[in-house]
Amino acid sequence: MPVTDQAFVTLATNDAYCHGALxxxxxxxNHRTTRMLAILITxxxxxxxxxxxxxxxxxxxxVNEIDSNDVVHLALLKRLELGVTFTKLHCWTLTQYxxxxxMDADTLVLCNIDxxxxxxxxxxxxxxxxxxxxxxxVFVFQPSIKTFNLLLQxxxxxxxxxxxxQGLLNMFFSNWATKDISKHLPxxxxxxxxxxxSYAPAFQHFGQDAKVxxxxxxxxxxxxxxxxxxxxxxxxxxxSVSTSQLSFLELWWKIYSSxxxxxxxxxEKSSESKIQKEEADIIEDEDKHExxxxxxxxxxxxxxxxxxxxxxxxxxxxxxxxKDCLQKAECNFDINIAEPSKSSxxxxxxxxxxxxxxxxxxxxxxxxxxxxxxxxxPSAEDERRKWEEGHIDYLGKDAFENIQKKLDSFLL
Amino acid sequence: MPVTDQAFVTLATNDAYCHGALxxxxxxxNHRTTRMLAILITxxxxxxxxxxxxxxxxxxxxVNEIDSNDVVHLALLKRLELGVTFTKLHCWTLTQYxxxxxMDADTLVLCNIDxxxxxxxxxxxxxxxxxxxxxxxVFVFQPSIKTFNLLLQxxxxxxxxxxxxQGLLNMFFSNWATKDISKHLPxxxxxxxxxxxSYAPAFQHFGQDAKVxxxxxxxxxxxxxxxxxxxxxxxxxxxSVSTSQLSFLELWWKIYSSxxxxxxxxxEKSSESKIQKEEADIIEDEDKHExxxxxxxxxxxxxxxxxxxxxxxxxxxxxxxxKDCLQKAECNFDINIAEPSKSSxxxxxxxxxxxxxxxxxxxxxxxxxxxxxxxxxPSAEDERRKWEEGHIDYLGKDAFENIQKKLDSFLL
Numbered sequence: 001m002p003v004t005d006q007a008f009v010t011l012a013t014n015d016a017y018c019h020g021a022l023x024x025x026x027x028x029x030n031h032r033t034t035r036m037l038a039i040l041i042t043x044x045x046x047x048x049x050x051x052x053x054x055x056x057x058x059x060x061x062x063v064n065e066i067d068s069n070d071v072v073h074l075a076l077l078k079r080l081e082l083g084v085t086f087t088k089l090h091c092w093t094l095t096q097y098x099x100x101x102x103m104d105a106d107t108l109v110l111c112n113i114d115x116x117x118x119x120x121x122x123x124x125x126x127x128x129x130x131x132x133x134x135x136x137x138v139f140v141f142q143p144s145i146k147t148f149n150l151l152l153q154x155x156x157x158x159x160x161x162x163x164x165x166q167g168l169l170n171m172f173f174s175n176w177a178t179k180d181i182s183k184h185l186p187x188x189x190x191x192x193x194x195x196x197x198s199y200a201p202a203f204q205h206f207g208q209d210a211k212v213x214x215x216x217x218x219x220x221x222x223x224x225x226x227x228x229x230x231x232x233x234x235x236x237x238x239x240s241v242s243t244s245q246l247s248f249l250e251l252w253w254k255i256y257s258s259x260x261x262x263x264x265x266x267x268e269k270s271s272e273s274k275i276q277k278e279e280a281d282i283i284e285d286e287d288k289h290e291x292x293x294x295x296x297x298x299x300x301x302x303x304x305x306x307x308x309x310x311x312x313x314x315x316x317x318x319x320x321x322x323k324d325c326l327q328k329a330e331c332n333f334d335i336n337i338a339e340p341s342k343s344s345x346x347x348x349x350x351x352x353x354x355x356x357x358x359x360x361x362x363x364x365x366x367x368x369x370x371x372x373x374x375x376x377x378p379s380a381e382d383e384r385r386k387w388e389e390g391h392i393d394y395l396g397k398d399a400f401e402n403i404q405k406k407l408d409s410f411l412l
Numbered sequence: 413m414p415v416t417d418q419a420f421v422t423l424a425t426n427d428a429y430c431h432g433a434l435x436x437x438x439x440x441x442n443h444r445t446t447r448m449l450a451i452l453i454t455x456x457x458x459x460x461x462x463x464x465x466x467x468x469x470x471x472x473x474x475v476n477e478i479d480s481n482d483v484v485h486l487a488l489l490k491r492l493e494l495g496v497t498f499t500k501l502h503c504w505t506l507t508q509y510x511x512x513x514x515m516d517a518d519t520l521v522l523c524n525i526d527x528x529x530x531x532x533x534x535x536x537x538x539x540x541x542x543x544x545x546x547x548x549x550v551f552v553f554q555p556s557i558k559t560f561n562l563l564l565q566x567x568x569x570x571x572x573x574x575x576x577x578q579g580l581l582n583m584f585f586s587n588w589a590t591k592d593i594s595k596h597l598p599x600x601x602x603x604x605x606x607x608x609x610s611y612a613p614a615f616q617h618f619g620q621d622a623k624v625x626x627x628x629x630x631x632x633x634x635x636x637x638x639x640x641x642x643x644x645x646x647x648x649x650x651x652s653v654s655t656s657q658l659s660f661l662e663l664w665w666k667i668y669s670s671x672x673x674x675x676x677x678x679x680e681k682s683s684e685s686k687i688q689k690e691e692a693d694i695i696e697d698e699d700k701h702e703x704x705x706x707x708x709x710x711x712x713x714x715x716x717x718x719x720x721x722x723x724x725x726x727x728x729x730x731x732x733x734x735k736d737c738l739q740k741a742e743c744n745f746d747i748n749i750a751e752p753s754k755s756s757x758x759x760x761x762x763x764x765x766x767x768x769x770x771x772x773x774x775x776x777x778x779x780x781x782x783x784x785x786x787x788x789x790p791s792a793e794d795e796r797r798k799w800e801e802g803h804i805d806y807l808g809k810d811a812f813e814n815i816q817k818k819l820d821s822f823l824l
Contacts, residue, residue: 129611130618131543132599162613181593187544198606199541201574206542 006117007036007058007097010105011088013065014042018049019222019371020105020215022260023252025056027109030255034114036097040090052260052267063090086155088165092141092148104137106215108252113189113211116140122173123183125190127166128198132177136166137214138190192216196244203244213248225370226253234368257369418529419448419470419509422517423500425477426454430461431634431783432517432627434672435664437468439521442667446526448509452502464672464679475502498567500577504553504560516549518627520664525601525623528552534585535595537602539578540610544589548578549626550602604628608656615656625660637782638665646780669781 008028012018018041025037038059041050053060065087091102101116103109116123121142124134141147151172160167170176176183187195191210194217196203215221225234233241233249241249420440424430430453437449450471453462465472477499503514513528515521528535533554536546553559563584572579582588588595599607603622606629608615627633637646645653645661653661 126538126543127611127614128540128543130599130607130614131538131540132618133611133614161617162611167613167617177596177598178593181590181596184589184593186589187542194610195542199539199545199574201579202539202542202545205573205579206544 001034002036003034003117004036005096005098007038007094007100008033009038009040009091009094009100009102011040011091011102012042012045012049012053012105013087014044015046015049016220016222016371017105018045018053019256019260020220022052022056022263023221023255024103024105024107024109025053026255026259029056031109031112033112035101035117038094038097038100040087042087048267052264055263055267061090061094063087063093086160086165086168088136089148089151089155089168092143092151093145094143095145097143099140099142102136102139102141103212104214106220107137107190108213108215108221108248108255109211110213110251111211116185116189119185120183122169122176123185124176125185125187128187128192128195133166133170134173134176134184135190135192135214136164136169137192137216138185138212139169140185188212190214193245193248196242200242207244215248215252221249221252221256222371224249224253225368226250226257227367228257228369229367253369261369413446414448415446415529416448417508417510419450419506419512420445421450421452421503421506421512421514423452423503423514424454424457424461424465424517425499426456427458427461428632428634428783429517430457430465431668431672432632434464434468434675435633435667436515436517436519436521437465438667438671441468443521443524445524447513447529450506450509450512452499454499460679464676467675467679473502473506475499475505498572498577498580500548501560501563501567501580504555504563505557506555507557509555511552511554514548514551514553515624516626518632519549519602520625520627520633520660520667521623522625522663523623528597528601531594531597534581534588535597536588537597537599540599540604540607545578545582546585546588546596547602547604547626548576548581549604549628550597550624551581552597600624602626605657605660608654619656627660627664633661633664633668634783636661636665637780638662638669639779640669640781641779665781673781 008025010021010024012021021039025039028037036058037056038061039053039057040061040063041053042063042065044065045053050060088102091100094100099117099121101113117140119140122134122139124136124139127133127135151168154172155168158168158171161171188206188210189212191207191212192214196207226232227234231250231254233246233253420437422433422436424433433451437451440449448470449468450473451465451469452473452475453465454475454477456477457465462472500514503512506512511529511533513525529552531552534546534551536548536551539545539547563580566584567580570580570583573583600618600622601624603619603624604626608619638644639646643662643666645658645665
């Protein structure tokens with residue numbers, strides 16, 4: 001029986017993290033959670049991806065990005081993108097739920113973890129880097145506008161020691177390390193992939209009980225490549241990956257290829273036919289467009305369309321192996337598979353989606369699946385940061401001639 | 413007022429770790445602990461080093477080595493030497509004390525930490541590798557023969573998941589992570605040097621309150637080189653060292669060069685003159701030797717000789733900088749300082765001690781202090797391990813001719 005006033009909550013601030021959120025949501029569904037699934041998304045998330053999220057999450061909530069603007073502290077972590085994780089604070093506004101478990105989009109659930117709802121705010125597992133801090137990738141909280149406002153006020157007054165949400169939340173819930181042992185979630189509820197290396201015998205001893213794996217660090221599962229025939233993950237070139245970490249990455253990709261990829265493909269085809277229909281309709285009645293396409297414009301409530309798609313996919317979810325997925329894909333999902341023997345420049349990995357600049361490109365050959373972010377124009381801020389960090393494009397946009405032109409434009 | 417029924421306890425299983433134990437003991441004395449200092453040593457510790465330990469520790473206790481013989485598990489950590497840390501269990505036999513704080517010889521105290529005696533067994537700080545385990549480098553315990561026997565029995569029945577004392581103690585005190593928050597020592601009482609890197613902003617925020625630093629990993633402070641003129645540590649070549657870690661290493665070497673080096677030198681000179689005297693005496697009366705030299709043969713109680721040396725060194729301990737030490741060394745401690753301009757093969761770093769094969773060689777030039785382990789004959793067990801690990805001395809002892817000879821000896 002579903003518990004409608006409690007939810008697992010995650011966050012995606014771009015399409016790349018949506019891939020993670022979709023796999024996380026699917027892993028929670030696979031393990032038959034009785035709680036609702038909610039996701040916070042920022043405007044950077046494409047509408048196509050938003051539609052896909054609607055098929056797995058009960059609630060897709062638009063939020064504005066809160067940036068910590070704390071470049072000095074973030075630079076310490078060399079993770080400038082962390083600032084946007086302040087957006088996470090919005091989870092406290094989900095007061096339609098009495099209690100929630102927040103989970104980062106780069107986590108993966110390995111079994112049913114509904115027992116986490118027995119814990120109180122703020123329960124979290126220790127961070128393996130500085131274990132008197134909790135890791136804010138998985139935590140139990142109680143939505144409250146009062147708490148949300150106190151958090152924002154605290155952030156504006158004290159900042160965050162790491163420039164991200166983890167530093168802020170640890171400063172706000174500052175007695176976590178010393179006050180109440182029941183608020184210490186076991187580490188197996190937020191097992192950072194780095195712990196596999198740093199104390200290998202402990203991982204070998206306790207790792208078999210892992211309930212949630214957290215792909216910490218800059219290399220996320222969606223940055224790797226996956227061979228669906230051998231069901232193995234190809235390293236991303238950033239260094240060696242242990243067997244244990246590979247098995248978690250492979251599990252992520254198994255769920256992705258069996259459940260998420262068909263879903264995205266289905267969404268894309270549906271979107272294409274919808275666009276064709278809209279192009280016809282628009283001549284007749286431009287005003288009707290928005291109401292005909294509710295899943296694109298309104299996150300709540302669960303759309304009937306979503307339930308249909310979920311039902312259709314439901315029977316596939318548990319049984320489909322990556323190979324099954326590909327076999328079916330040839331018939332049903334129209335994934336373009338290149339035969340290894342025929343591989344050439346012409347038949348090299350092709351995009352499943354060639355829709356627009358809106359969605360990430362998922363390339364798929366017989367030997368490799370990979371997710372490539374859609375090309376983005378760098379922002380003026382990014383350009384400035386790169387310049388200040390010494391990454392200067394001497395031969396391109398930062399060439400002497402171009403700078404000279406700019407200076408001339410001021411002088412003329 | 414000293415509390416004689418409570419003690420800080422450490423362990424040294426060889427002379428290298430004795431350098432660490434001496435610095436640890438000195439750091440506790442510098443911060444005016446009111447508790448006793450005890451050290452467990454195994455037969456590998458040289459008698460010269462034992463004498464030095466007697467000047468800083470109130471109690472030097474000989475123990476036999478307990479080896480876990482658990483090569484499979486230790487191999488996981490690639491730290492085969494950890495097996496001997498089972499010897500640590502002997503600390504529970506120190507029943508002359510009602511409560512103790514165990515500290516690894518590679519820890520360094522940064523302020524008075526006597527408040528640790530307010531905690532109960534088993535209190536310890538989380539391990540940064542797997543934070544639901546405590547790190548067994550610093551822990552509060554209650555000596556008890558019953559507990560000691562239970563630990564040995566547990567070890568024989570269950571082994572240790574990491575082959576060392578930490579795995580065993582975490583299995584034995586298995587509810588540490590979930591039962592009683594008061595048994596969680598703050599991480600700043602056992603700050604692993606690796607935490608400086610792994611979560612730099614947390615170190616910057618909380619690190620200023622550090623009370624004990626733990627030089628985890630294979631590179632120990634005594635493996636580095638120290639420039640006493642610039643008071644800086646030279647990297648050991650094993651990788652980059654952060655500024656924060658360097659400052660801890662420099663503090664270790666500052667204490668070593670100002671307090672321990674003069675002490676070892678003094679001990680050595682005293683030992684030399686004693687040997688000369690003994691050589692004279694031995695002709696007269698061989699039986700008198702042992703009683704004249706109590707600090708060499710008996711660890712308890714504190715010898716009068718130790719107190720005299722301590723008193724003599726006492727006035728130096730707080731004030732002496734490394735430079736002062738070297739200046740005084742030239743007059744009093746007979747350290748051979750090579751002028752940088754005169755450095756040549758002849759005047760290159762010379763040993764302070766050239767006594768015997770017994771003690772580590774401390775080399776000292778104007779620009780560098782370093783500790784080099786005394787050359788050791790490898791044991792048969794070491795040889796076998798090296799062979800099994802594939803480190804085969806093809807041209808030396810493992811040359812075909814030698815193996816042929818061995819085989820022939822069986823066949824003949």
